[in-house]
Amino acid sequence: MEDRIERIKQHLHAHNYKLTPQREATVRVLLEHQDDHLSAEDVYLLVKEKAPEIGLATVYRTLELLNDLNIIHKLNFGDGVARYEFRAEGAERHHHHLICVQCGAVDEIMEDLLKNVEHKVEKDFNFKILDHRLIFHGICHRCQEQEDNQPLPEAKQAETNINR
Amino acid sequence: MEDRIERIKQHLHAHNYKLTPQREATVRVLLEHQDDHLSAEDVYLLVKEKAPEIGLATVYRTLELLNDLNIIHKLNFGDGVARYEFRAEGAERHHHHLICVQCGAVDEIMEDLLKNVEHKVEKDFNFKILDHRLIFHGICHRCQEQEDNQPLPEAKQAETNINR
DNA sequence: CTTGCTGCAAACGCTTTGCAAAGTT
DNA sequence: AACTTTGCAAAGCGTTTGCAGCAAG
Numbered sequence: 001m002e003d004r005i006e007r008i009k010q011h012l013h014a015h016n017y018k019l020t021p022q023r024e025a026t027v028r029v030l031l032e033h034q035d036d037h038l039s040a041e042d043v044y045l046l047v048k049e050k051a052p053e054i055g056l057a058t059v060y061r062t063l064e065l066l067n068d069l070n071i072i073h074k075l076n077f078g079d080g081v082a083r084y085e086f087r088a089e090g091a092e093r094h095h096h097h098l099i100c101v102q103c104g105a106v107d108e109i110m111e112d113l114l115k116n117v118e119h120k121v122e123k124d125f126n127f128k129i130l131d132h133r134l135i136f137h138g139i140c141h142r143c144q145e146q147e148d149n150q151p152l153p154e155a156k157q158a159e160t161n162i163n164r
Numbered sequence: 165m166e167d168r169i170e171r172i173k174q175h176l177h178a179h180n181y182k183l184t185p186q187r188e189a190t191v192r193v194l195l196e197h198q199d200d201h202l203s204a205e206d207v208y209l210l211v212k213e214k215a216p217e218i219g220l221a222t223v224y225r226t227l228e229l230l231n232d233l234n235i236i237h238k239l240n241f242g243d244g245v246a247r248y249e250f251r252a253e254g255a256e257r258h259h260h261h262l263i264c265v266q267c268g269a270v271d272e273i274m275e276d277l278l279k280n281v282e283h284k285v286e287k288d289f290n291f292k293i294l295d296h297r298l299i300f301h302g303i304c305h306r307c308q309e310q311e312d313n314q315p316l317p318e319a320k321q322a323e324t325n326i327n328r
Numbered sequence: 329c330t331t332g333c334t335g336c337a338a339a340c341g342c343t344t345t346g347c348a349a350a351g352t353t
Numbered sequence: 354a355a356c357t358t359t360g361c362a363a364a365g366c367g368t369t370t371g372c373a374g375c376a377a378g
Contacts, residue, residue, distance in 0.1 A: 018352080020358065040343080055360040060343065078240035078297075080368090081342070098291050109289065113281045118300075121273065126305035127262050133242075133299045136282075141290035182377085184333065204368080219335040224368065244343090245367070333376075340369065350359070 004031060008071055015069060025051045026062045030072060030086055037075060037083040037106050077106070077135065094132060100140035107140060168195060172235060179233060189215045190226045194236060194250055201239060201247040201270050241270070241299065258296060264304035271304060 008027055009019040019027075029046040030038070038046070044059045063084055066072040075083040077099060094114070098107040118129050172191055173183040183191075193210040194202070202210070208223045227248055230236040239247040241263060258278070262271040282293050 016357095018357075020351085022359075053360080057344075057361080058359060061358085064344095076240065076242035078242075098285070098289060100291075101294065107289070107291070109285065113284065114298075117277045117281070120277065121262070121300060125262060125271070125273065126308065127264075127271070127300065127302050128308060129300050129302040130265065131301040133297070133301075134278075135297045136285060136291065136293050137295040137297075138291050138293040144290065144292060180332095182332075184376090186334075217335080221336080221369075222334060225333085228369095329378105331376100331378085334374085336372090336374105338369105338371080340367100342366090344363105344365070346363080347361090348359105349361105350357100352357075353355090 001031065011069060011071060017065065017069075022047075022051060022054050022058050023062050023065075025054065026059060027066070027071075030066075030084065034086045035108070037077075037085055039081045039083050041081075043084065094134075096134040096136070098136045098138065098140065100143055101137050102139055102143040105140050105142070165195065175233060175235060181229065181233075186211075186215060186218050186222050187226050187229075189218065190223060191230070191235075194230075194248065198250045199272070201241075201249055203245045203247050205245075207248065258298075260298040260300070262300045262302065262304065264307055265301050266303055266307040269304050269306070 005019075005024065005027060012019050012023075025047045026043060028050070029043055033042075033046070036042075040056070040060055040063055043063065044054070044056050047054050047059060063072065063074070063082075067074045067084070070087060072084050073087045075085060075097075077083065077097070094112050096109045096113065098109065099105075100107075114132060114134065118132070121127055122129055169183075169188065169191060176183050176187075189211045190207060192214070193207055197206075197210070200206075204220070204224055204227055207227065208218070208220050211218050211223060227236065227238070227246075231238045231248070234251060236248050237251045239249060239261075241247060241261070258276045260273045260277065262273065263269075264271075278296060278298065282296070285291055286293055
């Protein structure tokens with residue numbers, strides 16, 4: 001944790017940026033919620049608990065900075081809100097997201113399943129791939145179990161509502 | 165073309181909606197630009213050429229309606245603008261998008277490359293897949309050729325700028 | 329004459345920006 | 354002193370909504 005912060009500090013310094021208290025607080029919140037895909041507003045509210053004087057604009061600026069420096073990753077699940085997650089340090093390639101259309105949960109697949117597909121695309125279309133995004137929409141295992149046990153008459157709508 | 169319009173008309177009637185002149189004009193624009201991934205604003209401007217009195221709100225409402233009826237497909241490439249494309253009538257499964265980060269072009273792959281990957285995900289994660297989205301970011305074959313011939317000093321930035 | 333559809337303008341939610349004050353070197 | 358960074362408020366953007374008028378069965 002602390003060593004992670006230290007490395008990020010170095011990273012910022014290397015690009016002539018400072019790890020101000022506000023930035024550090026933001027980084028800590030992100031580190032503590034690595035699996036949560038927080039929106040800027042989420043981050044703002046969490047940072048406010050530690051540093052109540054921080055402004056929303058600063059959070060946005062910090063997130064943009066961290067994204068530009070490739071420290072975090074800006075995600076877009078199509079619901080009109082940007083979400084942010086830490087980028088794995090080991091420079092591992094991608095992971096993918098499973099979005100449940102019933103409860104809105106976002107799970108992750110940590111393997112890169114697309115090696116073969118990528119090769120095929122690069123060859124067939126002569127397209128040099130730099131990055132890819134793969135999102136599955138469906139029903140998560142938790143909701144499937146619920147359905148089996150107690151088939152609710154009115155399905156409760158997801159809070160993360162894609163392409164509504 | 166005309167028969168396609170007629171079928172859409174039936175489709176609307178079946179759900180108690182009318183194919184008004186404004187809606188028809190919008191559908192025609194979409195039909196004429198099936199490969200273009202138009203934004204709502206794009207559609208609006210094109211429709212205006214034929215029906216200058218139309219309002220932007222009507223275009224939005226029409227696009228939402230057509231999307232709800234599964235006649236068109238709302239897409240999100242992560243640049244903060246919704247884009248729309250016609251859904252293949254033959255109920256073919258998915259296709260994927262290749263977005264060039266240099267010129268902003270959006271090409272399509274018409275095959276579904278993910279059959280195997282889907283099976284694996286459904287089995288390994290017990291996640292019932294309803295839909296998926298796969299987007300590759302990279303350099304399209306056109307820009308690659310340009311680069312080879314005349315390596316420009318300052319790369320011209322794409323107009324479709326993802327996660328800027 | 330009831331119902332749906334439209335255009336306009338205002339409102340909306342998320343994000344960015346201008347600016348003066350505060351902090352850092 | 355020169356330069357970042359900050360918080361606030363205002364503006365920006367794409368999109369949605371309220372409403373009065375219009376169109377159509």
